[in-house]
Amino acid sequence: MKINIKKLEDTSVTSEDLFLLIKDVFSDREKEGIHVSYNDYTIEDIQSHIKDAIVIVAIDEDSSKLVGTGSVRLYKEKGRIKECGYGELLAVSSSVQGLGIGSQIIKAEKIAAEELGLRCIKSDTSVKAKSSVMFHKKNGYIIDGFQSSGLTNTYSYTYRLPIKPSFKDNRVFCYIRFILSYIIIRLSKDAEGNYYPLGKILRMLRVIS
Numbered sequence: 001m002k003i004n005i006k007k008l009e010d011t012s013v014t015s016e017d018l019f020l021l022i023k024d025v026f027s028d029r030e031k032e033g034i035h036v037s038y039n040d041y042t043i044e045d046i047q048s049h050i051k052d053a054i055v056i057v058a059i060d061e062d063s064s065k066l067v068g069t070g071s072v073r074l075y076k077e078k079g080r081i082k083e084c085g086y087g088e089l090l091a092v093s094s095s096v097q098g099l100g101i102g103s104q105i106i107k108a109e110k111i112a113a114e115e116l117g118l119r120c121i122k123s124d125t126s127v128k129a130k131s132s133v134m135f136h137k138k139n140g141y142i143i144d145g146f147q148s149s150g151l152t153n154t155y156s157y158t159y160r161l162p163i164k165p166s167f168k169d170n171r172v173f174c175y176i177r178f179i180l181s182y183i184i185i186r187l188s189k190d191a192e193g194n195y196y197p198l199g200k201i202l203r204m205l206r207v208i209s
């Protein structure tokens with residue numbers, strides 16, 4: 001099987017193709033009992049996520065079928081792209097998982113992010129999605145935090161993938177940030193994002209969101 005990794009704009013892949021792939025891949029997470037917000041998305045949500053983003057697609061050359069995707073949302077501040085993007089919509093079709101396609105998508109995202117001058121790519125995954133956690137670590141993402149966003153029914157790790165050297169992405173700082181946020185979030189919120197009494201106070205004080 002020959003897989004082509006390309007930027008979305010260099011292909012004829014549509015937002016409907018991305019929508020169908022994402023629904024298909026993430027429905028498997030629901031079977032594992034992990035609710036993923038992408039399962040609630042409409043095509044319009046996908047379109048808004050890929051509007052200002054680097055979008056990479058993996059296409060099976062033989063069938064011309066879309067088998068994988070990943071995006072990095074770009075944020076602007078005063079007309080300039082912010083130094084960290086956000087990795088989203090990472091999905092590889094279940095029939096071809098474990099063959100290195102996801103890693104190639106991350107590599108292509110990194111190259112495109114570097115070309116745009118980004119310092120890092122941030123992301124998150126459910127702590128229960130063990131294969132995805134392993135995947136992120138293997139591909140250079142460093143765990144830097146812990147959260148309960150309310151968008152899913154599990155706690156999540158947050159990560160950052162350094163693109164340019166910076167003390168802000170140093171492993172020791174990331175580890176300290178992770179430990180602190182783990183303690184604060186476990187005392188403040190349940191896995192579904194509901195606040196405990198301490199969480200309500202910390203939210204009022206704007207220590208957590």
Ligand SMILES: CC(C)(COP(=O)(O)OP(=O)(O)OC[C@H]1O[C@@H](n2cnc3c(N)ncnc32)[C@H](O)[C@@H]1OP(=O)(O)O)[C@@H](O)C(=O)NCCC(=O)NCCS
Pocket residue numbers: 025026089090091092093096097098099100101102103104124125126129130131132134135136138
């Ligand atoms: C996570 C995902 C994108 C990885 O893509 P992939 O093409 O399957 O990954 P690769 O083949 O490049 O795997 C690289 C590493 O990821 C980890 N990994 C991937 N699939 C795994 C699995 N089923 N179980 C355990 N580890 C796994 C392994 O560490 C693997 O390294 P190894 O091959 O040396 O063991 C893909 O499996 C997927 O779409 N999963 C469902 C959706 C999802 O979880 N998306 C992540 C965003 S929340």
